[in-house]
Amino acid sequence: MLAADFTESVRRRADGLIVRWRGLGLRTRLVTGGIGAALLVGLIAWAGGAGAPALDGLGGAVPVVMGTVEKRPTPVFLDGIGTVQPSNTVQVRARVDGEVIEIAFKEGDTVKAGDVLARIDPRPLEANLKQMLANLARDKSQLADARGNLNRLVSIGEFAARKTVDNQRALVAQYEALVAADEAQVDYARTQLDYTVIRSPIDGRTGLRSVDVGNIVHAADTNPLVTVSQISPVSVVFSLNADHLPEIIDGMAAGALPVSAFAKDNKTLLAEGSLDLVDNQIDQTTGTVKLKASFSNADNRLWPGQFVNARLRVSIYEGLSVAATAIQQGPNGAYLWTVDGEGRAAMRSVVVNRLQDGRALITSSLPAGQKIVLDGQYKLQPGALTEAAAPQPEAPVAGSSQPNS
Structure with a gap:
């Protein structure tokens, strides 16, 4: 409430009390005027003291958390959930009938193409x-x-x-x-x-074997002796909204697009790779398209069947960006509060292109380095005087653990 409005309200209350006093027989104008003036002064003093809220413009500057408009290269990412798949998988089966007389590998061994896996009589x-x-x-x-x-x-x-x-x-x-x-x-x-000599057709890692020495195998058996999977390199297949296809294709035209694979917590980086291909059709039931990325996986941190969060970098944004908390929504769209050299607040409309990692990538005529308000906007009015305040620390969530630094 503005100071003028509040003073007018106090005066109306005082006039009401004067009328009531007149009804009780207090007709002496001098006495009535003296009491009314004293009451008015007391109410105004009470309003300016601790018993009433501070008035903007009268109670001093509004404390707000400030930041700046930045212009720096900002990577633009698209995130999707993916599944790790081996580059090649072979189910090794017997091609002749006979008795297994030797198993030449251990489960989980890394084998090369041509290595002997088993022998048949x-x-x-x-x-x-x-x-x-x-x-x-x-x-x-x-x-x-x-x-x-x-x-x-x-x-x-x-x-x-x-x-x-x-x-x-x-x-x-x-x-x-x-x-x-x-x-x-x-x-x-x-x-x-x-x-009769069964060899590995590819480089890879053996899984669980299904036969032991002494068993009779047949060429018509459906169960493989062992499965060999190539996990270095390895692939990740993930899905993205088909609406992003134009920027993905434009990014691929400029060169290989990097892809990062994160664990389920979306914080632990598992591997870095590159995009291989975009599927040749869109899934009409979900409106998504599948993409495939390859990773060298030299340290075997990616395992076939593992769910990962895939992050594809499609471009580098060269425009303006601000902290996402600075963006407010009004009847005319997005806006933010700016602070001039005298500490006065003003509203400025902006166009938000994308929200990413706590930042808003915007289009605006604001210059880089412009002071803006990040927190405390609800106290502001155009032209209000502001002062910088320290940001409030976030309260820890019960049961959560802080990541190691």
Whole structure:
């Protein structure tokens, strides 16, 4: 309440008391005027003392917490929840039937491509290979004999019947086909024999094995012997609102976009990586799009199946920024309180582009370094005199723990 309004209210109360006194027979103007004046002076004195609230403009400067408008490069981030996925995952299965005679790895081992994981009894397949080699040798011998007979018939010339020569040529072709089939059978038998040694197809880390030595495995088994996952490098798949696609695509056009992976507390940084791709379609049920980022993960802090908070940096904002607490909302939009060189407060409209990490990125004609009010705005009126006050410390939340510095 302004001082003039408050004084007028006191005067009206005094006049009311005078009228009541007149009704009681106090008609002496001198006495009435003296009592009324004394009462008015007393009420005004009471209003200016500890019994009434201080009046803006009369009670001194309004204490407020001040800050400044800053202009500095500010990273613009987009946050999403993601899942860690291995770069490659292979379910290692047996490709031939037989008894497992060796397990050559320990669960959780890091293996290289080509490392032996298990061995299957090779003896039945070795015997089959020998049989195929014997068939090949037999048919080669028959082919050599047929070719020799054909050469002798051809050397005789006109003395050999044409039909006999043609029959011999057909026999040679038949044995050539048999030899080619035998060679294919030998190659197949060798391949089957190679399958008795089970090797890792990729670099990665082994999981839990499902068989032990002595078990019979089959090529038709659905359960793998072991799963090998490549976790260095590793990928994180996360989702963002599809409305952000234009700025993501613009950012990718300027170069690789960095991505940070944080733990569930959104404070512990786990790894730094880069964006690989944006999915080629939007999920219409959620209005989101999936993105995939890769991380070297040399220290194995990211693990397949782990939930992380992914933070994508899409650009660097070069404009003005203020503390988010400075922004107020009015009927005409966002505004803030500025403080001039004399300590007088004024309202200034601003456009808030984004709120991020306790900062408001704004568009305004305010100069960098302009003093603004961060706290205590509810006490202000345009033109009010202000004074700087220390910010109030935040009360600790019960049951919470402070992070280590």
